Amino acid sequence: MENTTGIKGKLNKIISVGKQYIRSLTEKGALHILAGNFATKFVGFFGSIFLSRILTKADLGILSYIENLYGYGFVFVGVGMANALLRFVVLSEEPEKKYAYVRYARRRGLIADLIICAVMIIVNVFYPHKSSYEVARVLLPIMVLALPFQDLLNQAQLNERAMFANKRFAFFSVGSAAAVVLARIIGARAGELKGVVIAILLVNVILGLGLQFLSHGKYFRGLRPGILTREEKHEAAVYSFQYMITNGLWSIFMLMNIYLLGRLLNDPTVVADYKIAYSFPVNISIFSSAIGIFIAPYFVKNENDREWVRKNYFRTIGASFAILGPVCIVMALLARFLISLFGAQYLNVVPLMRVLIIGCFADAALRYPISNILAAMGQVRYNMIVAAVGFSAQTVLNIILIPKMGAYAIALNSIIVQVLMAAALFVIFNKKYGIIRIGR
Secondary structure (H helix, E strand, C coil): CHHHHHHHHHHHHHHHHHHHHHHHHHHHCHHHHHHHHHHHHHHHHHHHHHHHHHCCHHHHHHHHHHHHHHHHHHCCHHHHHHHHHHHHHHHCCCHHHHHHHHHHHHHHHHHHHHHHHHHHHHHHHHCCCCHHHCCHHHHHHHHHCCHHHHHHHHHHHHHHHHCCCHHHHHHHHHHHHHHHHHHHHHHHHHHHHHHHHHHHHHHHHHHHHHHHHHHHHHHCCCCCCCCCCHHHHHHHHHHHHHHHHHHHHHHHHHHHHHHHHHHHHCCHHHHHHHHHHHCCHHHHHHHHHHHHHHHHHHHHHCCCCHHHHHHHHHHHHHHHHHHHHHHHHHHHHCHHHHHHCCCHHHHHHHHHHHHHHHHHHHHHHHHHHHHHHHHHCCCHHHHHHHHHHHHHHHHHHHHHHHHHHCHHHHHHHHHHHHHHHHHHHHHHHHHHHCCCCCCC
């Protein structure tokens, strides 16, 4: 009887601590960030469905082509200066110094964006578009002009997070996503393909300038920015560049997978199957990125406290598994139903989707938390090195195995590479912060 009472007491204590932890996260805005990320993806996903019902299949294909080319430019947007805000604004104590970093990121980012726009427009003049996509020669330069304003929008959003204004961050994220989707739909109805492209430019101009104005009015109105030393500027610039390279490699991961699949097999139906199978697993990142955005400023604040880092690393991993585990299990169980939303002709990819879920779980629950924490604490170069090695390894494996296994090669290679990358990052992280205390 006493043992039963003792067990019940321990369970009640665990439940009480869990409730208190959840209540604390809610008060700090963690649920706002998660809800904001989910709502942003949700709005974008269903916005794409509506757009596909307005545009012809040909126009939707051309729009995808143009946006894909735009994506290459966006990899280098602002040379990553938006990411510097999430570290250096948090580390700065005085409002004037925070303002100095915001202004430096904005100016340096704008210069880089204008150069990227000029290069893309010039290259577009000489690039040999296929005849079916020749209209991109006119429309791509219009869309490219949105790039600096989208960068301003991202900077304003990340500045809200750096200020620990989680509710405002979530509101800005969801609101801007909804505005972009609505603008695209209105543009499609008003002017079809050309209308969509013009609408994308206009909505980014409004959002980029508007959110910068609101952010400035909230935090920096009437302030004179502090003065950054040459060393401080250099540190922020190097951090941003390394962060950009790391993020860019992840973007290229996706582009290269699909490119090799199409190139090595020369079968468009296989590419279509892969994209449909991957459409739901890729959204597992909604949860991991929400956790990452929430915890990053706290790790920045406490990066010199090894015991705090150790304790909260385990909390982060625990939260990742507790959230992502059930999500992945439910997604795997509902795979057939989810794929059926795209049509019965894609039901053959259900097994592929389940394998892809495993790879996405390995990425989101194992690799990403360590990568995000290292980046937040200024150790981006390790992410960059591991990402480069991982990208090379996966590319080689894909070249060898895709001709034999098709799309399943990408799914299996992703699991192998993500687990190995997570292990490499953990070894680095453990060496620096003593997460596992062997022999103590």
